[in-house]
Amino acid sequence: MTFFCPVCWKEIKGIDTICLFCGADISAYEKKDFEEKLINALRHTEREAVQRAVYILGRRKSIKAVQPLVKLFKQTNNTLLKIGILNALNETGVPEAREFIVKVIDSDVGITKRMAKEIINRESINHAE
Template sequence: MNHFCPGCFAEIPAEAVRCPVCGFDLAAYDGLHFEERLLLATRHLIREHQMMAVQVLGQRRSRLALARFADILANERDPYVCLVVLRALRNYPPDVALPLVRAAEGHRSRLVARFARELEAELRAGPTGPPGT
């Protein structure tokens, strides 16, 4: 069975106490809060795992995730990961989401930049639908 570091996702020996690549204290992982584990998963090498973690953090409206979301939007080359982050920002209040959305309007991917502009307009317009929903 292969073992992987939850900090950097490098393959590690089963008996390792610290990751030989990044130095992550493997015993400390069990003591991490669920949200902290999700934040680590946003760096997962498998994109689907990464995107699922972003979605869950967004559903939870995690304030801890906002800095990571900003980092993803600024540095991630995969536009689909960035789109998942932008969709996750829909769960936050507009005053929290808008600064990150605006920053993504200058993204190198035209797809991401266009979606960010559309999302900004959506957030500025406020909730839609019948009153009381």
């Protein structure tokens, strides 16, 4: 199982009690609040921390994160972050998230539009198997 530091969101080992990257005392954090903390991290001022939170929320298929992710997508001009959000939304498997990706294909331009298309296509190929 993969663990992430609740402060800097870098990948750490489950047995670590101190984060090797930022020195945070991991043992002090309750695991039950993990999802809530990740969602809060979407408002982090450090871009890398936001990217990681988006990625982890996707991997955890966080349904609670769908609305905050959509909101963040609308607020940001960062293409890399937008693509990360689309991937995370897709991973949640929530119909509402998928509808949003379809909407992005219609409303966005350039690489974001292209990635949204690719994500939707990739998904339908998986379903056909």
